[in-house]
Each structure stands twice: as C-alpha cells, then as structure tokens.
Amino acid sequence: MSLSHSDLLDDLGRRETNRDRVLQALKQAGAKGCTNVELARPSLGGLRAVGRVNELVHDGWVIDVRRVGGGIWRYVLKGRKEPEQVELF
Numbered sequence: 001m002s003l004s005h006s007d008l009l010d011d012l013g014r015r016e017t018n019r020d021r022v023l024q025a026l027k028q029a030g031a032k033g034c035t036n037v038e039l040a041r042p043s044l045g046g047l048r049a050v051g052r053v054n055e056l057v058h059d060g061w062v063i064d065v066r067r068v069g070g071g072i073w074r075y076v077l078k079g080r081k082e083p084e085q086v087e088l089f
Helices: 005-032 046-058
Strands: 059-070 072-080
Touching: 005 046, 005 072, 046 059
Parallel strands: none
Antiparallel strands: 059 072
C-alpha cells in the first residue's frame, strides 16, 4: 500500500495538531501535569501521545516524566530551553 502526497500531508497536519493539543493540555495542567492515559484521549494526542511528547522535547520543551505505577506515567511541562548559541569563529 502506498500513500499519496495528499495522504502524507494530511498525516503531517494531524501530527502537528495533536502535538499542539498535547502542549496546550500540559500548559493548562500546570504543576499537576497529565498522565499518558489523559493525553491518549482522541481529542488530544491519540494513541501516539507519547510520540507527540517526545517531539515536544526534541523541539526544546522541558518535560518532567514520572512513573505513577501500573503503566501510568505523568508528564509535567517545565518550560522551554533557550536556544544554544553557537560561535562560528
């Protein structure tokens, strides 16, 4: 099965939307954070919510991850890293 260019763009758009929703949920939760179960709701990150959290970390967001138990994890947004300054010379 091959995907069309349109299908790939739709998937990318959904991923970005879900990432934005996960980020918004983490911001609203504050110090309480959100569990993986909460983030996995279809209205937020869906079944790949943890992947969206990893993308946020890759994009510079600092997210504290704590094991609650029984396969439940809590994610707490701490802020955003400052971009690193690179000296060229």
